[in-house]
Amino acid sequence: MSTSLSLPDQQEATLPKLNYLNTEFGLKSWLLTRDHKRIALLYLVTIAFFFAIGGTAAALMRLELLTPVGDLVSSDTYNKLFSIHGIIMVFFFLVPVAPAVLGNFLIPIMIGAKDVAFPKLNLLSYYLFATGGCIELFTILQGGIDTGWTFTTPLSTHYVNTNVISAAMGIFIAGFSSILTGLNFIVTIHRLRAPGMTWFRLPLFIWSYYATSLIFVLATPVIAIALLLLVLERVFGIGIFDPAMGGDPLLFQHLFWFYSHPAVYIMILPGMGVISEVMACFSKKRVFGYTAVAFSSVAIAVFSFFVWAHHMFIMGISNYSALVFSFFTMLVAVPSAIKIFNWSATMYKGSVTFDTPMLYAFSFIGLFTLGGLTGVMLAALGMDIHVTETYFIVAHFHYVMVGGMVSAVMCGIHFWWPKITGRMYPESLGRLAASTLFIGFNLTFFPQFILGYMGMPRRYHAYPPEFQALNVLSTAGASILAIGYLLPAMYLLWSLKYGKIAGSNPWGAAGLEWEIQSPPLTENFVETPVVDHEAYDYEWLAQKHEHEVKTLG
Amino acid sequence: MSTPTLHEHHTVRPKTYLLILIMLLILTATTTGVAFLDLGVLNPVVALAIAVIKSVLVILFFMHLRYSSRLLKLTLGAGFFTFLVLITLTLSDYISRSWGLW
Amino acid sequence: MDSQAIASEPVGPHENQDAHDHPPYLVHHFATIGQQVETASFGMWVFLVTEIMFFGGMFMAYLLYRSWYYHAFVAGSNLLSIQMGTIMTATLIVSSFTVAMGVYCAETRNRKGLIVSLIITLVLGLSFLGIKADEWHGAYVEHHIPGANFSIEDFVHPTDARDIPMAPDEALHTQIFFFLYFSLTGVHALHMIIGCCVLSVLLFQIWGGAYMDGHTSMIQNFGLYWHFVDIVWIFLFPLLYLISRHPLK
Numbered sequence: 001m002s003t004s005l006s007l008p009d010q011q012e013a014t015l016p017k018l019n020y021l022n023t024e025f026g027l028k029s030w031l032l033t034r035d036h037k038r039i040a041l042l043y044l045v046t047i048a049f050f051f052a053i054g055g056t057a058a059a060l061m062r063l064e065l066l067t068p069v070g071d072l073v074s075s076d077t078y079n080k081l082f083s084i085h086g087i088i089m090v091f092f093f094l095v096p097v098a099p100a101v102l103g104n105f106l107i108p109i110m111i112g113a114k115d116v117a118f119p120k121l122n123l124l125s126y127y128l129f130a131t132g133g134c135i136e137l138f139t140i141l142q143g144g145i146d147t148g149w150t151f152t153t154p155l156s157t158h159y160v161n162t163n164v165i166s167a168a169m170g171i172f173i174a175g176f177s178s179i180l181t182g183l184n185f186i187v188t189i190h191r192l193r194a195p196g197m198t199w200f201r202l203p204l205f206i207w208s209y210y211a212t213s214l215i216f217v218l219a220t221p222v223i224a225i226a227l228l229l230l231v232l233e234r235v236f237g238i239g240i241f242d243p244a245m246g247g248d249p250l251l252f253q254h255l256f257w258f259y260s261h262p263a264v265y266i267m268i269l270p271g272m273g274v275i276s277e278v279m280a281c282f283s284k285k286r287v288f289g290y291t292a293v294a295f296s297s298v299a300i301a302v303f304s305f306f307v308w309a310h311h312m313f314i315m316g317i318s319n320y321s322a323l324v325f326s327f328f329t330m331l332v333a334v335p336s337a338i339k340i341f342n343w344s345a346t347m348y349k350g351s352v353t354f355d356t357p358m359l360y361a362f363s364f365i366g367l368f369t370l371g372g373l374t375g376v377m378l379a380a381l382g383m384d385i386h387v388t389e390t391y392f393i394v395a396h397f398h399y400v401m402v403g404g405m406v407s408a409v410m411c412g413i414h415f416w417w418p419k420i421t422g423r424m425y426p427e428s429l430g431r432l433a434a435s436t437l438f439i440g441f442n443l444t445f446f447p448q449f450i451l452g453y454m455g456m457p458r459r460y461h462a463y464p465p466e467f468q469a470l471n472v473l474s475t476a477g478a479s480i481l482a483i484g485y486l487l488p489a490m491y492l493l494w495s496l497k498y499g500k501i502a503g504s505n506p507w508g509a510a511g512l513e514w515e516i517q518s519p520p521l522t523e524n525f526v527e528t529p530v531v532d533h534e535a536y537d538y539e540w541l542a543q544k545h546e547h548e549v550k551t552l553g
Numbered sequence: 554m555s556t557p558t559l560h561e562h563h564t565v566r567p568k569t570y571l572l573i574l575i576m577l578l579i580l581t582a583t584t585t586g587v588a589f590l591d592l593g594v595l596n597p598v599v600a601l602a603i604a605v606i607k608s609v610l611v612i613l614f615f616m617h618l619r620y621s622s623r624l625l626k627l628t629l630g631a632g633f634f635t636f637l638v639l640i641t642l643t644l645s646d647y648i649s650r651s652w653g654l655w
Numbered sequence: 656m657d658s659q660a661i662a663s664e665p666v667g668p669h670e671n672q673d674a675h676d677h678p679p680y681l682v683h684h685f686a687t688i689g690q691q692v693e694t695a696s697f698g699m700w701v702f703l704v705t706e707i708m709f710f711g712g713m714f715m716a717y718l719l720y721r722s723w724y725y726h727a728f729v730a731g732s733n734l735l736s737i738q739m740g741t742i743m744t745a746t747l748i749v750s751s752f753t754v755a756m757g758v759y760c761a762e763t764r765n766r767k768g769l770i771v772s773l774i775i776t777l778v779l780g781l782s783f784l785g786i787k788a789d790e791w792h793g794a795y796v797e798h799h800i801p802g803a804n805f806s807i808e809d810f811v812h813p814t815d816a817r818d819i820p821m822a823p824d825e826a827l828h829t830q831i832f833f834f835l836y837f838s839l840t841g842v843h844a845l846h847m848i849i850g851c852c853v854l855s856v857l858l859f860q861i862w863g864g865a866y867m868d869g870h871t872s873m874i875q876n877f878g879l880y881w882h883f884v885d886i887v888w889i890f891l892f893p894l895l896y897l898i899s900r901h902p903l904k
Contacts, residue, residue, distance in 0.1 A: 113684065114683065114684035115684040117694050117698060118698060119684070121698075179705050183698060183701045183702060183705070184698075186701055187694055187697050187698045187701060190624065190697065191690060191693060191694040191697060192684070192685075192690075192694070214631075217701055217704060217705050217708075218631070218632070218635045218704070218705070218708055219635075219708070220705070220708075221705045221706070221708035221709035221711070221712070222639065222708050222709075222711065222712045224709060224712075225709055225710075225711075225712030225713055226712060228838075229712075229713075229716065229838065232834075232838065235802075236801060236802025236803070236834075237802045238801040238802050238830055238831070238834040239830065239831065240716065240720075240831060240834055240835075245827060245830065245831070246720075246723070246724060246827065246828045246830075246831055247720075247831065248719065248723075250646070251715075251716060251719060254643045254646070254715070255712050255715065255716075258639055258643075258712075305635060305638050306638065306642065308642075309642070309646060317646040317650075318645075318646050318647075318648075318649040318650040318651075318652065319649075320645070320649035320652060321642070321645040321646040321649055324642070324645055325642075523683075523684075528686065564759065564762050564763070565755070565759065566759075567756060567759055570752055570755045570756060570759070571752070573752075574748065574749065574751075574752040577748045577751075578745060578748060578749075581741060581744050581745055581748060581892075582741075584892075584893055584897065585737060585740075585741045585897065588737070588893070588897040588899075588900040589900050596897075596899065597893075597898075600893035600894075600897050601890075601893065603893070604889050604890050604892070604893050607748075607886075607889045608886045608889055608890070611751060611882050611885060611886055611889070612882075612886070614755075615751050615752070615754075615755045615878075615882050616878070616879055616882045616883075617875075621696075622693075624697065625696070625697065625700050628697070628700050628701060628704055629700065629703075629704065631704065632703070632704030632707040632708065633707065635707075635708060635711075636707055636708060636711040636714075639708075639711055639712070639715055640711075640714070640715055640718065643715055643719075644718070644719075647719060647722075
């Protein structure tokens with residue numbers, strides 16, 4: 001199988017003597033670091049931990065759903081399982097992972113800067129995230145929450161006696177982490193670009209992260225206030241969301257979804273940025289339609305603010321406003337589709353190789369397209385009313401979030417692993433893991449489309465027996481999917497000690513991050529780079545020798 | 554390579570600040586006074602209009618936005634735009650709830 | 656829009672020794688002071704935009720319930736003291752003036768002027784908070800705090816002859832007005848408290864000689880924050896205190 005990978009001669013190659021990992025040692029140098037790269041790794045460890053918790057909840061749910069009766073856990077426990085699965089996966093995994101890990105690590109390097117605009121604020125962001133996470137863990141230990149991750153009122157304000165307040169506070173505090181990260185990225189991208197790095201020479205990764213940061217900054221405060229009002233109502237018993245006292249429960253949903261819909265674009269846009277980079281590298285060709293992809297990222301961010309009530313079609317909003325939101329929802333699919341077309345065109349007449357990151361990228365394109373198309377189906381009011389609150393919805397969002405975004409996260413981690421650690425993971429295992437993930441994922445979630453369409457409701461721990469076969473298929477797929485996650489965890493950790501030395505540009509990719517050593521120096525660049533070429537200049541790269549920055553010492 | 558105007562190069566004179574202060578205080582007195590007149594639906598309109606004028610004065614002069622780069626102006630504009638989207642689209646639901654047959 | 660980066664020259668490691676180009680307050684990852692100052696200012700503006708959205712959610716709730724329960728809101732608003740409200744507004748506006756003057760003094764390296772301006776700002780800010788606390792206390796005494804001994808007596812049996820008694824179910828909706836009143840003014844007061852704390856720290860630093868070397872970024876950005884909190888109040892005042900001050904028909 002062809003590959004883009006070209007490693008230095010392993011007999012002579014060594015890791016650079018000085019890099020960001022060994023400039024300082026000791027716990028304090030990590031916990032009080034201002035280095036964006038170390039902060040990214042702090043986030044990686046913490047977020048991986050939360051992913052494991054959310055994944056465990058999912059495993060228990062799928063085990064329960066093997067049989068039509070509720071025999072593994074009680075219905076209340078099942079409610080707690082899906083609630084904590086949703087909360088952890090949304091707020092403590094998907095929203096932060098790409099921005100806080102890949103974004104923190106790569107944005108300054110890609111734009112030619114030494115760090116983000118506000119390094120201390122970056123560290124504060126991490127601790128806010130960790131604090132929010134601890135509060136959420138505390139919530140789980142106290143018995144969890146059973147309202148679903150959507151905290152629908154008045155259920156969450158008046159009718160449950162689970163730990164709504166602490167769950168909400170955990171998210172509230174983690175939300176500030178998001179806001180500050182987004183702020184940091186926006187300011188960094190505007191103000192810290194190297195000389196010659198104009199907006200249209202930026203890697204498309206940066207455009208995507210910029211768009212993501214716009215959403216962070218504008219949408220997150222609204223969920224903060226929604227959760228705050230929720231907690232105040234629950235504590236003081238006022239009726240702001242309680243119909244009995246004159247309040248409107250839909251007001252909470254408007255405020256909640258005003259963030260939570262753009263949040264799903266926070267989750268996917270960074271992944272699209274990753275795919276742009278990987279597509280270009282493994283086609284050895286610049287991304288087709290740079291301007292279109294760049295602007296479509298920003299367009300997705302802007303349009304994402306106009307569609308939130310499509311999560312509320314059956315909740316009691318007026319049909320006229322449902323029409324408006326339905327229309328905008330169909331519109332928001334257009335920029336995403338533009339990207340898919342552009343990535344496909346990037347491969348056309350390119351020199352395509354099938355390394356692990358590219359396999360994950362293919363996985364993304366296929367699965368995101370499926371998920372996205374079902375999203376457009378759901379934008380149609382008639383269809384939505386039929387399948388809402390069924391497994392069709394569950395399948396839809398898992399296709400885009402897991403099939404799409406988690407593929408992209410795996411893609412990014414594999415692509416930049418040599419840059420982050422200086423070492424290469426075993427390529428053959430990587431390809432195996434990517435394939436396993438793809439197969440496992442489809443086996444898990446495609447049956448759920450059918451189940452949903454046939455009417456199986458979501459958030460139920462028991463179901464009519466005629467749905468069992470598909471549920472068993474789904475659980476079987478989940479076990480394969482789990483292998484798809486465990487395998488990379490194992491070989492990536494293995495590679496830290498035993499992986500081959502990667503050199504500064506093992507993939508032969510274009511971009512400032514590939515011109516510096518692997519792992520990078522703390523200050524990233526020895527001299528501020530001056531940029532005089534366009535992004536993805538693969539023709540130029542093909543013509544000259546691979547220009548490796550000599551490692552120091 | 555052009556560098557944008559660094560806003561601290563333009564130092565606003567105390568006289569300007571004083572003028573703005575006086576205008577703001579007059580507008581405050583006005584808004585309080587007008588509240589006692591019965592203008593029907595115009596009461597909240599006038600009150601908000603005066604509040605907007607006061608805010609604009611504070612933003613442009615006290616916060617120096619008048620002398621700042623286009624980026625900062627766009628930033629604030631983006632904030633207000635998003636706020637307007639929140640209000641408008643949410644209201645689109647509430648306003649139309651009791652229309653017609655639906 | 657900026658199409659070029661701010662840094663016009665690449666900075667190598669040897670150039671850091673030049674004290675003229677690199678004053679002590681230049682942080683290492685910025686190339687020039689101008690870049691650093693612009694970045695800090697931009698950062699504060701982005702933060703203020705997030706604050707617009709934070710308050711925005713509550714303004715949305717206010718807008719909705721005022722349109723649904725207009726009479727309850729009028730009745731609730733009439734119980735707030737318009738004199739105190741106007742005084743609070745004027746206090747904050749003057750404090751905005753003094754903090755702007757403080758920025759001017761910092762830019763012209765007028766230490767005494769800076770200290771006086773900021774002390775007056777702090778005093779005005781604390782006065783505002785004092786009046787607010789007194790208002791809240793009054794509301795507590797009169798049983799107008801939702802969720803804590805709220806009573807609709809004042810609405811069902813108003814003491815002022817000009818007020819029309821409200822039906823009990825309508826009077827219950829005044830709770831929503833007061834809830835929004837306490838949330839809005841409470842979150843606003845929280846921002847004021849944070850502002851006063853930061854101001855105290857700044858005063859302490861200025862007393863120790865800081866901000867007299869031309870590096871006024873911190874003072875300016877604090878000023879931006881303070882002005883923003885003032886602007887929030889500029890909107891809260893008519894929305895909460897001036898809903899309908901003419902006698903109810």
